[in-house]
Amino acid sequence: MSKRRKQHRATAAKPEKTKVRDVYVPRPFADLPNEGDWIAMRELLPAATAPLTVKPEYADKLGDRQLTLATVLPLAWPAMSRADGQVFVAMQRQFQSGDVSRDIAASLLAALDAEPGHPVAVPARPGEGPRMQDVIELKSLEVSIHDTFDFWLGEDTDTDDPQVSASMERANASIYPTSRLDAAKSAYWCQTPDNTHVRIVLEEDEDAALAALARLRAAEELKLVPDSKFAGMFRTHGVLIPVWDLAADTVADDCEKPVTEFAVRYAEALASTEPLTSAERRAKDGLVGRQLNLR
Incomplete structure (x- = not known):
C-alpha cells in the first residue's frame, strides 16, 4: 500500500470532532419578565x-x-x-x-x-x-x-x-445582608464587609441610560443623599448597574425615599431628547471611565 493511501485511511479513520457553535448574545435576558x-x-x-x-x-x-x-x-x-x-x-x-x-x-x-x-x-x-x-x-x-x-x-x-x-x-x-427596595425596579440594598451599597439594574438601553446618568451628574443630581458617593457602575448583559456607597449604618428602609426621588430624576433625564451639552459630555466620559465590565 502506498504511503499516500495509508495516510488517507488513517485520516478517514479518525472521528470528526463535533464543533459547538457559540453565538454571543449581548442582552441574553431581554424579553423575559423583570x-x-x-x-x-x-x-x-x-x-x-x-x-x-x-x-x-x-x-x-x-x-x-x-x-x-x-x-x-x-x-x-x-x-x-x-x-x-x-x-x-x-x-x-x-x-x-x-x-x-x-x-x-x-x-x-x-x-x-x-x-x-x-x-x-x-x-x-x-x-x-x-x-x-x-x-x-x-x-x-x-x-x-x-x-x-x-x-x-x-x-x-x-x-x-x-x-x-x-x-x-x-x-x-458567604452571604452578605441584602434587601430588595420597593422604590425602583430591580433596586437592592446590601452590606458587604467593606461598604454599604445601593445597586439599581437599569433595564433601558445602555446608551440611553448612560446619557441620562450623565445629565444627572452634570447637574449634580446623581447622589442619593448628600453624604453618599456614586461609586461607579457595572456594565453587564447589555445594561448598566449604577452603585452608590452609603454610610455604614444606613439600613434598607433609609434608602426607600432617596431611591424614589432618584427614580423620578432619572426618568426625567431619560425622557430628554436634547443633545448633551459640553458639560454633560464631559460627565459621560467620566462615567465611562468608572465602568466595570462583568461579562
Whole structure:
C-alpha cells in the first residue's frame, strides 16, 4: 500500500470532532419578565430563589414537580434534581457560552430529564437549542431573598451529618445582608464587609441610560443623599448597574425615599431628547471611565 493511501485511511479513520457553535448574545435576558431581576440574580444577589413555570410543551416533563430558579447551588452545580422531586436551576453556573439564556435553559431541560436524587449532567457549552424565553412562561419573576442556603436541603437531608453541616456553614458565611427596595425596579440594598451599597439594574438601553446618568451628574443630581458617593457602575448583559456607597449604618428602609426621588430624576433625564451639552459630555466620559465590565 502506498504511503499516500495509508495516510488517507488513517485520516478517514479518525472521528470528526463535533464543533459547538457559540453565538454571543449581548442582552441574553431581554424579553423575559423583570429583566433586571434576572440580571440581579445572575450578578448581584448571594442567596435568592424564584418559582418558575414552563410552557405547555414542557409541562409533561415537569409533571407535578416544583421548579425553582436559584442564584447558586451546592458545589456551583448548574442544576439539581432532589430526591423529593424538587428541581432547581442555577443562574450563577460555573461555565458559560456566549448566550447565558441558552446555558440556563440547557441546565433546566437536563434537570427535567434527570432521575430525582441523581446528578444532573449539563454540557459546558450546549450549542444551539431553546433559550429561557422559549421554555418558561411567567408574567413576572417573583424573587425571594434568603439569609441562608437552607433552601438547598430536602426533607430527607441529614442535617446532623458533620459534612453537610460544615458545608452549609461555609456557604452561609458567604452571604452578605441584602434587601430588595420597593422604590425602583430591580433596586437592592446590601452590606458587604467593606461598604454599604445601593445597586439599581437599569433595564433601558445602555446608551440611553448612560446619557441620562450623565445629565444627572452634570447637574449634580446623581447622589442619593448628600453624604453618599456614586461609586461607579457595572456594565453587564447589555445594561448598566449604577452603585452608590452609603454610610455604614444606613439600613434598607433609609434608602426607600432617596431611591424614589432618584427614580423620578432619572426618568426625567431619560425622557430628554436634547443633545448633551459640553458639560454633560464631559460627565459621560467620566462615567465611562468608572465602568466595570462583568461579562
